[in-house]
Amino acid sequence: MLTMTRLSKVYRTHLIETHALRGIDIHVREGEFVAVTGPSGSGKTTFLNIAGLLEEFTGGEFRLDGVDVRGLDDNQRSRLRNQKLGFIFQGFNLIPDLNLFDNVDVPLRYRGLPAAERKRRIEGALAKVGLASRIKHYPAELSGGQQQRVAIARALAGEPRLLLADEPTGNLDSQMARGVMELLEQINAEGTTIVMVTHDPELAARAHRNIHIVDGQIVDVVKPLAQAA
Amino acid sequence: MFRYYLVLGLKSLRRAPVITALIVLILAVGIGASMTSLTMFLVMSGDPIPHKSDRLLVPQFDNGLMDGSYTAGEEPERQMTWTDVENLLRDAKGLRQTAIYGIYPTLDPPGDTVQPFFESGMATTRDYFTMFDVPLIAGSAWTAEQDARGADVAVIGEALARRVFDTEPAAVIGQRLTIDDRAYTIVGVMGEWNPTPRFDRVNGSDATGRPEQLWLPIRNATSREWRNNGWTNCSGGEVGPGYANFLKSECTWLQYWVELERADQRDAYRDYLKAYVAEQKQLGRMQRPENNRLHDVREWLDYTGVVSNDTRMATWMACGFLLVCLVNVVTLMLAKFTARAGEIGVRRALGATRAEVLQQSLIEAGVLGVVGALLGLGLTVLGLELINGRLTGAEDFYVMDPALIGATLLLGVTAALVAGLLPTWQACQVRPAIQLKSQ
Numbered sequence: 001m002l003t004m005t006r007l008s009k010v011y012r013t014h015l016i017e018t019h020a021l022r023g024i025d026i027h028v029r030e031g032e033f034v035a036v037t038g039p040s041g042s043g044k045t046t047f048l049n050i051a052g053l054l055e056e057f058t059g060g061e062f063r064l065d066g067v068d069v070r071g072l073d074d075n076q077r078s079r080l081r082n083q084k085l086g087f088i089f090q091g092f093n094l095i096p097d098l099n100l101f102d103n104v105d106v107p108l109r110y111r112g113l114p115a116a117e118r119k120r121r122i123e124g125a126l127a128k129v130g131l132a133s134r135i136k137h138y139p140a141e142l143s144g145g146q147q148q149r150v151a152i153a154r155a156l157a158g159e160p161r162l163l164l165a166d167e168p169t170g171n172l173d174s175q176m177a178r179g180v181m182e183l184l185e186q187i188n189a190e191g192t193t194i195v196m197v198t199h200d201p202e203l204a205a206r207a208h209r210n211i212h213i214v215d216g217q218i219v220d221v222v223k224p225l226a227q228a229a
Numbered sequence: 230m231f232r233y234y235l236v237l238g239l240k241s242l243r244r245a246p247v248i249t250a251l252i253v254l255i256l257a258v259g260i261g262a263s264m265t266s267l268t269m270f271l272v273m274s275g276d277p278i279p280h281k282s283d284r285l286l287v288p289q290f291d292n293g294l295m296d297g298s299y300t301a302g303e304e305p306e307r308q309m310t311w312t313d314v315e316n317l318l319r320d321a322k323g324l325r326q327t328a329i330y331g332i333y334p335t336l337d338p339p340g341d342t343v344q345p346f347f348e349s350g351m352a353t354t355r356d357y358f359t360m361f362d363v364p365l366i367a368g369s370a371w372t373a374e375q376d377a378r379g380a381d382v383a384v385i386g387e388a389l390a391r392r393v394f395d396t397e398p399a400a401v402i403g404q405r406l407t408i409d410d411r412a413y414t415i416v417g418v419m420g421e422w423n424p425t426p427r428f429d430r431v432n433g434s435d436a437t438g439r440p441e442q443l444w445l446p447i448r449n450a451t452s453r454e455w456r457n458n459g460w461t462n463c464s465g466g467e468v469g470p471g472y473a474n475f476l477k478s479e480c481t482w483l484q485y486w487v488e489l490e491r492a493d494q495r496d497a498y499r500d501y502l503k504a505y506v507a508e509q510k511q512l513g514r515m516q517r518p519e520n521n522r523l524h525d526v527r528e529w530l531d532y533t534g535v536v537s538n539d540t541r542m543a544t545w546m547a548c549g550f551l552l553v554c555l556v557n558v559v560t561l562m563l564a565k566f567t568a569r570a571g572e573i574g575v576r577r578a579l580g581a582t583r584a585e586v587l588q589q590s591l592i593e594a595g596v597l598g599v600v601g602a603l604l605g606l607g608l609t610v611l612g613l614e615l616i617n618g619r620l621t622g623a624e625d626f627y628v629m630d631p632a633l634i635g636a637t638l639l640l641g642v643t644a645a646l647v648a649g650l651l652p653t654w655q656a657c658q659v660r661p662a663i664q665l666k667s668q
Contacts, residue, residue: 049662052578052662054577054578054660054661054662055660055662074582074583075582075583075584078577078580078581078582078583079580079582081578081579081580082579082580083580087578087579093571093574093575093578094575095572095575097240097241097243097244098240106575106576106579107579107580109230109233110576110579110580110581110582110585111580154579158579158580
């Protein structure tokens, strides 16, 4: 599903060079739930941005669902992002003046799906996260946990091949975080590949595999005890 | 997607309401000011009779004295003497020709319901009505025979007909109206006629004014010894006592027009004027060097300064003001779009291309433009109302025609799109990765 080979990322200014990723090799198989961990500044968000085609990489290779993304122009990357990826952000990133229906509708609009198909998917996705009854509500009328569920519904509505989650429970209390995590596990169990960046060792422990990044390098790839058992 | 972006554009009006209101207001004020000035300019600089404006000509001679008052190269008189008018009318070298001067007689309506009153009118020839396409809704102009003998006949306007006779225009034909104690027969009634700008008699009539409501044969007016109600210049020599001497004098007080059959006959008419002036010189008149002019309608309006330098300057200043408004709108739009960088980042992450962000942002700017233009249109109408209110007898002189209304809306949208280019370009440059993390 996702293969990075000797992938590197260097941020350059006229004064300094910062090596955010130093030739990492990562392979995520279809159906996996992978947690990427590491301290702040280790390069895990850079990894996620590159995986999500939001940033270019400097060296190495990256294949997403069999597509070599090097050399794709901005339009091609946008289309690939829209068709194959779903995003869940720490800050939810819902659009405040759109109701839940319209928020979930955003990625579907760019895919050019017919109205009936979009409606079916939106209602299905919101039902899946337990918010079918609040379809006309606005984000500000929801709790943090509910907003993150809307973000998950938005990601799911596009029926992505890969779900990228950046600290999905970072802004939630423990009870809400548990609910969101259970939802992600359910989605993964239904076949969606998930790559999740997190600081939280408890959440990481629930993934199939943990990739630990320090200073832009993978220092450890472990199978959590829970999964190993 | 256009409809989707349009809905988003309308929803965006509610976002950052203070900035949105300021953008719309500044745009509206800029458009209102510029379109008010532009409307005035276009109305005054328009061609009032486009199908024949190049065939309707005003001749001018210099009949001033060759004395200390003469300055070489100065402009000749805009009006003519009675002597020249009579000569030119008699020669009749054009397809049609007419002379005009203002009169201000007393009208004494039949019956007791309407009291006698003064009425501005014009003394002219029968060709006037055909030359200037004056619409007669009942009757006709007086005949050539009535013209020649200065008969007691009159053409009146519909408003005057209804005021004096309180009946339909057709029923007025043949009725008698007392003008300065003499009964005149009404032979024609003029309908709605609003040449814009007023061009037939620039000297003595306001170019923003409405046409008079009373016309009499010019020889009837002179036989009654009515003086000109307008500009009369008698600097061309001594004037003896009495009206007969006034008619013989070098006083210029009549507006003369000639209509040619074809525009290419203009040179031939110029040659005629040259020969006429040479002939008059032999008779002892027109002592100054020949200084003839021949202007068509548009040249005449330009020559007489109907579009004043003040109007031109005001139009340029209003356009400059619009430019200043646009600079302010750019700044405000930058603020509005910068506040939306997070949303744009989300949309980019979810699959929007730069072109799609560009379309959405431009349509949003266009929506602001339409709202600003509609408000600007209202301000323009209000501005023109205020200006019309200061004109006498022409409350609807400066009006916006459908083309100008369309141009206003187009200007609003274009201005907003131009002002939105930089903010929109900036919006397209949003790097989603940075925006998403900073949310």
